[in-house]
Amino acid sequence: MTVPIETLINDMGKLFEDRSTKLQLKRTFEARRWQTNETFEEYFYDKTILSGKLCIEETELLEYIVEGIPDYGLCSQAKLQCFRDKYQLLEAFHKISLPKPATPKQSLTVRQNTSNEKSTSADFVVSASTRCYNCNSLGHVAAECRKPKREPRACYVCAQMGHRAADCSMRKTQVHYADAVEGDNEYNH
Structure with a gap:
């Protein structure tokens, strides 16, 4: 094991000290999601400890761990891999970290490149040829459109x-x- 003794003692304390009802434990387990400020390994072990209190089978635990990945692309990749056990999943994701959320200041900055593209808060790139569904103009998306909202089919x-x-x-x-x-x-x- 590569876990420090203090962490192991804290995890064992979490496993055996809690006297919550099964329903509270299940809700806590299901609500636990991978956070941007932690490694996948930390999330994985915390979710595994919570599952130990509920006697969840390993195949079901795998599904819960994958569903707790907030990034759609990473979650889809994990589902496509069809991992057979939880340690295969841990090995595949141990070096992966979640992308940091864009700050409002970052979302409005224009990148310096030749294609005149800018990054939006939705974590995708809007190019000069992107067409707005609201006003039909080029260079922005409907979420950033300054014109009044158009009625559908208008x-x-x-x-x-x-x-x-x-x-x-x-x-x-x-x-x-x-x-x-x-x-x-x-x-x-």
């Missing part, structure tokens, strides 16, 4: 119901196909 240009953006009279660059066919267009000389 026109992207004028936000009115009853027509599409392609047929909107407020649209700046409407193409008149009759003019193009007749040759009245300034580009057909």
Whole structure:
């Protein structure tokens, strides 16, 4: 064992001292999730100690440990691996740490690169070609849109119901196909 004696004594104390009801223990066990300020090993051993009080089988414990991983990508990877025992899971995740949550100041900063991309608070990159579902403009997402929220199925240009953006009279660059066919267009000389 590589655990210091003080930690082992504290863990054994947790295992044998608590006189909570089974329901309280189950709720505590199910609510226990991997935190960003701890290693996977610490989370794993704490969850295992809590499961010892409830007499949970190892296969069920594996599912609970994986469900306690808050990062969707890591949780999906753990599910895809189909670990046979808890120590395989521990070995696979012992060097992995959770990504730190973005601070509000970090979420608004623009990265210095050639593609003119910026990082948002949702931990994904918004490029100049990203289109907003609210106003149909480029360069931001609907969550960051400053325009009033558009009703579902309303026109992207004028936000009115009853027509599409392609047929909107407020649209700046409407193409008149009759003019193009007749040759009245300034580009057909």
